[in-house]
Amino acid sequence: MLLAVLLGVVLLPGCSHKKDTKKTNDKPMALVPVTNHFEVRRVWSNRISGESPKLRLGLGVAASGERVFVASHKGVVDAFALDSGKRLWRVRLKAPLSGGPSAGHDRVAVGTSKGEVILLSETDGSVLWRVRVNSEILAGPAIGADLVVVRTVDGKMHGLAVKDGVESWVVDQQVPKLSLRGTSAPTLSGDLAITGFDNGRVVAVNRRNGSTVWDAAVGQSHGSTELARLIDVDSPVVVEGEDLFTVAFQGRVVHISRDTGQVLWTHDVSSYRGLAIDADSVYVSTADGDIVRLDRKNGTEQWRQKAMERRQLTAPVLYEGYPVVADGGGVLHWLNPANGDVVARAEVDKSSSRNALKSKGISLKRRISSEPIAAGGLLLVFTDSGLLSAFRSPPPGGK
Numbered sequence: 423m424l425l426a427v428l429l430g431v432v433l434l435p436g437c438s439h440k441k442d443t444k445k446t447n448d449k450p451m452a453l454v455p456v457t458n459h460f461e462v463r464r465v466w467s468n469r470i471s472g473e474s475p476k477l478r479l480g481l482g483v484a485a486s487g488e489r490v491f492v493a494s495h496k497g498v499v500d501a502f503a504l505d506s507g508k509r510l511w512r513v514r515l516k517a518p519l520s521g522g523p524s525a526g527h528d529r530v531a532v533g534t535s536k537g538e539v540i541l542l543s544e545t546d547g548s549v550l551w552r553v554r555v556n557s558e559i560l561a562g563p564a565i566g567a568d569l570v571v572v573r574t575v576d577g578k579m580h581g582l583a584v585k586d587g588v589e590s591w592v593v594d595q596q597v598p599k600l601s602l603r604g605t606s607a608p609t610l611s612g613d614l615a616i617t618g619f620d621n622g623r624v625v626a627v628n629r630r631n632g633s634t635v636w637d638a639a640v641g642q643s644h645g646s647t648e649l650a651r652l653i654d655v656d657s658p659v660v661v662e663g664e665d666l667f668t669v670a671f672q673g674r675v676v677h678i679s680r681d682t683g684q685v686l687w688t689h690d691v692s693s694y695r696g697l698a699i700d701a702d703s704v705y706v707s708t709a710d711g712d713i714v715r716l717d718r719k720n721g722t723e724q725w726r727q728k729a730m731e732r733r734q735l736t737a738p739v740l741y742e743g744y745p746v747v748a749d750g751g752g753v754l755h756w757l758n759p760a761n762g763d764v765v766a767r768a769e770v771d772k773s774s775s776r777n778a779l780k781s782k783g784i785s786l787k788r789r790i791s792s793e794p795i796a797a798g799g800l801l802l803v804f805t806d807s808g809l810l811s812a813f814r815s816p817p818p819g820g821k
Contacts, residue, residue, distance in 0.1 A: 448732065458766040468502060479603060480520050481522065483802050483803070485802060499532060513549070521562055528545070539559065539582060557574035558574065560604055561604070569610070570582045571608040577594050618656065622670050624638050626680075639685075641673030641674070657695055693708050696738075696793065711730050735748070744758070744759060744817075752790060753767055759818075770809065788807070789806045
């Protein structure tokens with residue numbers, strides 16, 4: 423099947439619609455040394471042994487209350503204390519995990535490559551239910567008080583009852599012949615369940631019955647080849663109040679009205695990683711490895727940081743006022759929100775004798791595919807090889 427054969431090719435470093443040109447430089451940008459403007463301190467670390475860095479595409483880190491959760495492709499889910507990194511529980515599910523974990527409402531959810539959704543108790547990891555939805559899951563489910571919403575690679579979004587996993591509704595979109603290997607994690611906002619699809623559209627449905635409330639185009643297909651026409655919305659939709667933001671590969675960033683689906687502004691940029699927002703700005707990790715800041719009100723570009731091009735950046739996260747990204751070489755980068763300058767860096771995995779900060783390339787053992795998250799005053803990052811670390815840095819102007 424063309425979809426399955428070519429998915430991995432699309433995610434090569436630096437890949438975009440410019441990839442057809444012979445002059446494209448695929449080598450990751452070498453890091454220019456910087457002097458940290460403030461102390462970045464590692465608070466704790468914990469490693470999940472035996473993890474395969476090749477199989478972590480849809481797996482990341484989640485936090486809820488005082489707990490942090492991570493999952494292994496081999497079927498292990500761990501819970502740690504947020505403040506100390508102490509392991510609280512471990513459960514072995516004997517399933518090939520491929521999406522999640524997600525956490526909330528006293529529950530943890532994961533998905534498998536065989537199309538199974540598993541809901542656990544946050545308290546002790548006990549399995550509450552397991553339900554098969556018959557298609558691979560490559561993003562964490564969304565957990566509500568009454569509903570678990572799952573996006574599957576066959577272009578469907580499923581609404582499952584929290585109490586027993588019974589399917590309440592299912593909606594679907596047409597799947598292109600060729601797409602990126604990944605899916606958009608669904609988002610619950612008020613009475614809506616929202617997610618992006620591989621056809622470049624974002625759909626909001628009524629979470630009670632699955633009826634479509636609105637359907638908006640983010641990507642617009644162009645080009646003469648299937649590769650050039652890729653327009654996947656693979657990053658999570660970000661919702662804050664009445665504002666919704668998302669981005670498509672080889673497409674654009676869009677600001678959408680949450681209630682009506684009206685597109686309020688657009689800005690052409692390609693991303694399969696995602697974006698973060700604050701009160702004034704939208705920060706985007708592009709497919710080429712740039713970080714772009716846009717004005718939240720109108721989408722105009724305010725700055726573009728090109729120092730990490732082709733380094734396979736994660737989506738940015740806002741931590742203590744700074745946009746922070748991780749890269750495929752295992753390095754965290756703090757940026758000045760005012761101008762995009764790199765103001766601090768930290769090497770995540772120091773188990774190798776090779777210094778990641780001085781490395782020119784991408785390391786499978788050091789690589790970080792899932793975006794860091796901010797929780798409890800800490801920055802949490804999980805490497806593809808299974809190292810979970812918590813960092814702390816001061817806010818702008820802090821000590």
